[in-house]
Amino acid sequence: MSKLKEKRRNQILIASLQAIAEKGFHSLTLQDIADYAGVSKGVTNYHFKNKEDVLRHLLEWVTDKIYENEYNAIQQEHTAIGKLTAYVEAAFSTPAENKRFFRVYIDFLGQVRHNSNFKEINDKFYDNCWSIGREIVSLGQEEGIFPSNMDIEKASISIRSLIDGCLIQWLMREQEDLHDYYKTICLETLIASLTNNNVVNQ
Amino acid sequence: MSKLKEKRRNQILIASLQAIAEKGFHSLTLQDIADYAGVSKGVTNYHFKNKEDVLRHLLEWVTDKIYENEYNAIQQEHTAIGKLTAYVEAAFSTPAENKRFFRVYIDFLGQVRHNSNFKEINDKFYDNCWSIGREIVSLGQEEGIFPSNMDIEKASISIRSLIDGCLIQWLMREQEDLHDYYKTICLETLIASLTNNNVVNQ
Amino acid sequence: MSKLKEKRRNQILIASLQAIAEKGFHSLTLQDIADYAGVSKGVTNYHFKNKEDVLRHLLEWVTDKIYENEYNAIQQEHTAIGKLTAYVEAAFSTPAENKRFFRVYIDFLGQVRHNSNFKEINDKFYDNCWSIGREIVSLGQEEGIFPSNMDIEKASISIRSLIDGCLIQWLMREQEDLHDYYKTICLETLIASLTNNNVVNQ
Amino acid sequence: MSKLKEKRRNQILIASLQAIAEKGFHSLTLQDIADYAGVSKGVTNYHFKNKEDVLRHLLEWVTDKIYENEYNAIQQEHTAIGKLTAYVEAAFSTPAENKRFFRVYIDFLGQVRHNSNFKEINDKFYDNCWSIGREIVSLGQEEGIFPSNMDIEKASISIRSLIDGCLIQWLMREQEDLHDYYKTICLETLIASLTNNNVVNQ
DNA sequence: GATGAATGAGCGTTCATTCAT
DNA sequence: GATGAATGAACGCTCATTCAT
Numbered sequence: 059m060s061k062l063k064e065k066r067r068n069q070i071l072i073a074s075l076q077a078i079a080e081k082g083f084h085s086l087t088l089q090d091i092a093d094y095a096g097v098s099k100g101v102t103n104y105h106f107k108n109k110e111d112v113l114r115h116l117l118e119w120v121t122d123k124i125y126e127n128e129y130n131a132i133q134q135e136h137t138a139i140g141k142l143t144a145y146v147e148a149a150f151s152t153p154a155e156n157k158r159f160f161r162v163y164i165d166f167l168g169q170v171r172h173n174s175n176f177k178e179i180n181d182k183f184y185d186n187c188w189s190i191g192r193e194i195v196s197l198g199q200e201e202g203i204f205p206s207n208m209d210i211e212k213a214s215i216s217i218r219s220l221i222d223g224c225l226i227q228w229l230m231r232e233q234e235d236l237h238d239y240y241k242t243i244c245l246e247t248l249i250a251s252l253t254n255n256n257v258v259n260q
Numbered sequence: 261m262s263k264l265k266e267k268r269r270n271q272i273l274i275a276s277l278q279a280i281a282e283k284g285f286h287s288l289t290l291q292d293i294a295d296y297a298g299v300s301k302g303v304t305n306y307h308f309k310n311k312e313d314v315l316r317h318l319l320e321w322v323t324d325k326i327y328e329n330e331y332n333a334i335q336q337e338h339t340a341i342g343k344l345t346a347y348v349e350a351a352f353s354t355p356a357e358n359k360r361f362f363r364v365y366i367d368f369l370g371q372v373r374h375n376s377n378f379k380e381i382n383d384k385f386y387d388n389c390w391s392i393g394r395e396i397v398s399l400g401q402e403e404g405i406f407p408s409n410m411d412i413e414k415a416s417i418s419i420r421s422l423i424d425g426c427l428i429q430w431l432m433r434e435q436e437d438l439h440d441y442y443k444t445i446c447l448e449t450l451i452a453s454l455t456n457n458n459v460v461n462q
Numbered sequence: 463m464s465k466l467k468e469k470r471r472n473q474i475l476i477a478s479l480q481a482i483a484e485k486g487f488h489s490l491t492l493q494d495i496a497d498y499a500g501v502s503k504g505v506t507n508y509h510f511k512n513k514e515d516v517l518r519h520l521l522e523w524v525t526d527k528i529y530e531n532e533y534n535a536i537q538q539e540h541t542a543i544g545k546l547t548a549y550v551e552a553a554f555s556t557p558a559e560n561k562r563f564f565r566v567y568i569d570f571l572g573q574v575r576h577n578s579n580f581k582e583i584n585d586k587f588y589d590n591c592w593s594i595g596r597e598i599v600s601l602g603q604e605e606g607i608f609p610s611n612m613d614i615e616k617a618s619i620s621i622r623s624l625i626d627g628c629l630i631q632w633l634m635r636e637q638e639d640l641h642d643y644y645k646t647i648c649l650e651t652l653i654a655s656l657t658n659n660n661v662v663n664q
Numbered sequence: 665m666s667k668l669k670e671k672r673r674n675q676i677l678i679a680s681l682q683a684i685a686e687k688g689f690h691s692l693t694l695q696d697i698a699d700y701a702g703v704s705k706g707v708t709n710y711h712f713k714n715k716e717d718v719l720r721h722l723l724e725w726v727t728d729k730i731y732e733n734e735y736n737a738i739q740q741e742h743t744a745i746g747k748l749t750a751y752v753e754a755a756f757s758t759p760a761e762n763k764r765f766f767r768v769y770i771d772f773l774g775q776v777r778h779n780s781n782f783k784e785i786n787d788k789f790y791d792n793c794w795s796i797g798r799e800i801v802s803l804g805q806e807e808g809i810f811p812s813n814m815d816i817e818k819a820s821i822s823i824r825s826l827i828d829g830c831l832i833q834w835l836m837r838e839q840e841d842l843h844d845y846y847k848t849i850c851l852e853t854l855i856a857s858l859t860n861n862n863v864v865n866q
Numbered sequence: 867g868a869t870g871a872a873t874g875a876g877c878g879t880t881c882a883t884t885c886a887t
Numbered sequence: 888g889a890t891g892a893a894t895g896a897a898c899g900c901t902c903a904t905t906c907a908t
Binding site for chain 2 (some may be wrong): 083
């Protein structure tokens with residue numbers, strides 16, 4: 059595929075992201091995408107097989123972006139707590155960024171069970187998230203601040219679950235000023251659960 | 261409102277629940293509702309203002325059901341751990357029940373930000389959930405198994421976040437056999453985070 | 463199916479027939495059908511599965527009408543030549559009627575190879591036509607005016623082929639005044655071929 | 665027009681013929697033509713005014729090909745029956761060739777009445793066919809095997825009608841193995857009708 | 867000469883909503 | 888109370904045509 063075509067496709071994906079972020083997943087029309095991209099109605103179908111194809115690529119793009127952002131963040135830190143903090147910071151990002159990306163992601167969740175392509179992409183996203191969790195937990199165990207008998211798989215699953223759960227609850231409440239509050243809750247709860255020596259996650 | 265009218269409305273709501281559980285939120289048509297309810301197409305519009313009105317009542321009904329179920333469960337227990345366990349057990353319910361109710365609830369989440377009625381209902385649901393959390397955390401502090409300086413508000417928020425996060429991740433993976441696994445992870449993580457004496461949730 | 467529904471469906475079929483007769487098969491839109499039927503655009507899809515379903519029923523209706531008309535005509539006569547004459551007369555009908563029905567039929571022919579439903583209906587039409595031919599040829603042989611060793615199958619095929627060939631050529635020339643001329647040619651050629659004692663159709 | 669231009673136009677016409685033969689007249693797109701011709705999408709509009717212009721030239725090309733083939737065939741023979749046989753042989757050609765050319769021709773028939781250009785081309789084709797018929801009938805009368813009082817115009821019209829009628833019926837049945845059967849029926853019927861001394865075509 | 871990205875009118879189809887019965 | 892026929896706006900999608908390169 060040519061550079062130009064690739065650029066056009068990205069332009070359409072970004073337009074779709076913006077359109078969904080503002081108008082919502084379910085009311086998204088091809089006309090919306092065209093309008094946000096500043097092109098004509100037919101362009102989307104010219105560059106993508108169909109609307110579902112756009113959404114699939116968008117989900118992949120969004121989850122990749124979220125993961126990359128989080129992955130890069132934890133690489134900057136070299137302690138378990140440092141990485142964990144960076145992870146949560148990256149996941150929460152800023153209120154604006156979060157709405158732009160994570161809100162669109164939530165819209166996709168409802169579609170996962172109706173679209174195996176979406177499910178596949180989400181499964182990959184989970185895999186990526188768990189790998190971040192494993193990296194943090196392993197390091198914490200090496201550092202001796204996390205119990206050595208802690209089940210890494212379980213822990214990484216619970217980390218992502220709590221992050222998603224907190225983000226969703228924050229987003230649903232639509233109070234931007236609670237952003238820091240939820241971020242703190244998320245991080246504190248993670249630290250508490252991971253550093254408990256009466257660990258049950260075994 | 262007459263008993264008959266009330267009965268008809270419930271019949272329609274249950275039919276809608278079933279229809280969404282099987283066919284999905286976005287492909288739900290009034291014809292579907294009528295088919296599942298075994299009535300004619302016009303009935304829905306006769307008993308509800310419009311489709312959105314049905315969905316609003318359904319969301320209310322579903323969140324009430326989820327809450328009631330969880331509330332009743334914790335009333336059976338009289339220790340913090342007992343109540344917490346009962347809470348998670350009730351939230352996870354059975355795979356089938358969970359799909360029936362929580363999957364529909366996830367479908368609604370994407371709509372919350374576009375519909376203030378939906379948001380209001382979800383806010384009420386959160387309030388209810390937090391009250392369950394508060395009850396458990398308070399009792400745990402009285403029992404002395406949870407740190408006395410733990411922030412009850414934060415703890416109750418984190419409890420619900422983790423439950424929702426775990427449920428969503430489990431549902432998205434579509435592997436029924438992981439139901440117990442996720443339930444265990446959820447409960448163990450909650451206990452670990454709540455019983456940590458190096459508590460940071462303060 | 464109720465009487466009323468059946469009536470509506472017929473109304474739509476007749477509207478489609480008229481629309482195709484005037485505007486052509488390929489430019490026919492659901493809006494055209496609605497306009498000709500004097501109803502709204504959605505009606506067609508309410509009473510038929512889709513556009514193709516309308517066309518299928520229309521082809522069946524048209525071929526049935528053509529056959530019935532021809533069948534009834536030959537029942538009025540009791541000699542081979544009388545029946546043959548009646549057959550050709552009925553097939554040519556009047557210029558107006560012929561345009562209304564046979565022109566639409568020609569439009570369908572191009573679709574037969576792309577639609578097995580259409581092919582099935584056309585095959586049935588051919589079967590019906592051949593049965594008329596067989597009846598005439600058998601009677602002619604009994605009367606002794608057609609060679610007794612004439613192959614009835616072949617003869618009935620050639621009869622319908624000539625009728626269709628003449629009708630198509632007449633219709634393509636779009637000279638209404640040639641209607642009688644072509645009808646005469648068709649009948650004379652049929653009689654000539656069927657009464658030739660140096661018969662080769664054996 | 666330059667040789668190159670002429671060559672390109674022929675390339676496009678042949679590609680169109682192939683595309684229609686395989687995909688059908690109504691689903692033919694300019695993209696199809698480009699694909700079959702192995703050129704880019706814009707080429708067709710560069711060498712032809714528009715799509716209809718391509719089809720017009722294609723119809724002309726196809727009818728000319730059919731006629732030429734038939735004309736050349738009868739020039740090889742020198743008796744009426746020989747020429748008639750050669751005519752029918754040429755018209756039926758082989759199953760594959762017939763599908764390639766005559767099936768496309770049938771697709772055009774439905775358009776004739778909506779496009780005066782198409783009609784003109786078809787009228788010319790009929791003229792050519794009738795001239796073949798006249799040549800055969802005249803020779804047969806000279807040879808004394810066809811009645812001298814036979815109407816040459818009528819006879820030539822009936823000859824082409826039967827040929828087209830038989831070809832269409834054979835094509836519609838989509839049974840390749842009936843090719844010889846229909847060819848035989850066509851020829852035998854023609855001979856029977858033309859050699860009948862009780863001739864009515866007068 | 868040739869390309870193929872872009873356009874936008876127009877298609878078939880869906881479906882919430884209305885309303886006569 | 889209940890029905891379901893009818894409506895028509897709005898959707899995803901196709902494709903002939905245009906035109907900058």
